[in-house]
Amino acid sequence: MMRAQVQRSFGGEQAFTFEEVAEPVPASGEVVVAVRACALNRLDLLQREAPLVRGFSLPHIAGMDVAGVVVERADDLPDDIGPLIGQAVLIDPVGTCGVCDRCLRGLAPYCESLRTIGSTRPGGLAELVATPADRAYPMPAAMSFVEAAALPVAGMTAFHALTAGQFVPGETVLVNGAGSGVSCALLQLLKAEGATVITTAGGPTKVRRALAVGYDHAIDYRSQPIAETVRALTDGQGVPLVVDHVGPALFRESINSLAIEGRLVFCGTTTGTDTVLSLTDVYHWGRKLIGAGGYQPSDFVLMLDAMSRTGHPALIDSVWPFAQLVQAQRRMQAGDFFGKIVIDFLS
Ligand SMILES: [Zn+2]
Incomplete structure (x- = not known):
């Protein structure tokens, strides 16, 4: 079992509760990542009120910005594909199928089976999260988990x-x-x-x-x-x-x-x-x-490269332990922040 913040209804704070839930099992081509840091996004709270993104369903675990360590690989994943167990990674939350008509026409950002971690599939406000292996990128060496988690969505x-x-x-x-x-x-x-x-x-x-x-x-x-x-x-x-x-x-x-x-x-x-x-x-x-529309999967590494070339880490408002997630979400709800609010699972 793992600890997670689970959404089972819509509304205010009571729509989110901490629970012990079953650990994710990697689907074909996926890895499971032990979450070390997860940044908050407005969408977490917008979807607490009402579904916003097509494909959203309850129960749900929010959290789109994940950095962590690979702890399990799907049995069918060839040895030379995807990050190894123990590798520190940050995750591009957007997964595309690669086989639908739009994917085949170069329109992957509009994939008919687009699934996004923390939006339309379980996210990182939990101890473990599953992701397609090809969306888990080795974390730049100079970066902390908290700094990495501040990057993907923003x-x-x-x-x-x-x-x-x-x-x-x-x-x-x-x-x-x-x-x-x-x-x-x-x-x-x-x-x-x-x-x-x-x-x-x-x-x-x-x-x-x-x-x-x-x-x-x-x-x-x-x-x-x-x-x-x-x-x-x-x-x-x-x-x-x-x-x-x-x-x-x-x-x-x-x-x-x-x-x-x-x-x-x-x-x-x-x-x-x-x-x-x-x-x-x-x-x-x-x-x-x-x-703006969606981005191509290949854009993620271009973004990481562009952000690292700026020479600055992402601007972080505040860092909270997982136990104080509710307080962190209140800070976001109040609009009283400047930069990313990040949950640090190691503190
Ligand atoms: Zn597709």
Whole structure:
């Protein structure tokens, strides 16, 4: 048996309970990883309230960002495939089937049987988690389990958004929501490519924190008009690129922060999924709205490489023992964090 935080219903904190549950058995081509660290994501809490991702089912174990040690390999896994027992790994949570029509047409990110650890299959808020062997990557030697666990979802979302948004090194970019893990990963990647990064944050404390960690400008969205301020910061031009994962709350301001022919790439729904769009705000100015979409399995190593080339570890807000997972989740729910919140199973 293993200890896990299990979701059996929808709602508030009571939807999650700590339980002893059966240990995962590796399916064909899979390995089982002893979780050493698992980072939290908004999706953990969004899906506690209601299913959001197609394929979600109860009971569920959340936790998409896993680093750990391989403890078991499927019997059918050839000796030379996948990580060995005892290998420290970090996991790309997204698994694709490789055989469906979309996978065969090069559209693996939209695989008809896409299953994501911690989202549509059991995740890392447990002592053990099973994963396809080819999604478990050797952990870079210089990295701790906590640092590694901070990377997969935030790093991949950020890296892929910049690719989808056709970021050009040196551009000025507006990144909404200074303190989120994705924004902090964007900051890291953008600064390494000579970008000027403008962000938005709620309240003077977060604005100060944003400037301290390296954003070039931070706009307090509670007291300053975003688009107007962005324009003032860019000689009246607006920015060529906005990356947004906040959603409806800042959508119109984001569009109006764009320069003529600017691009808005969106990759998240923190404040909801539906928004109102002024068509003229977009087409009169030749602006482009880009849905980030999914990433190819091969992008994961490119992301790890890009993140390590920045020379900085992922920005971590706080580290909690598994026994204090509920308190860590409260911190995320309250929005009172800056960087990744990580559960350390070794503390
Ligand atoms: Zn497929």
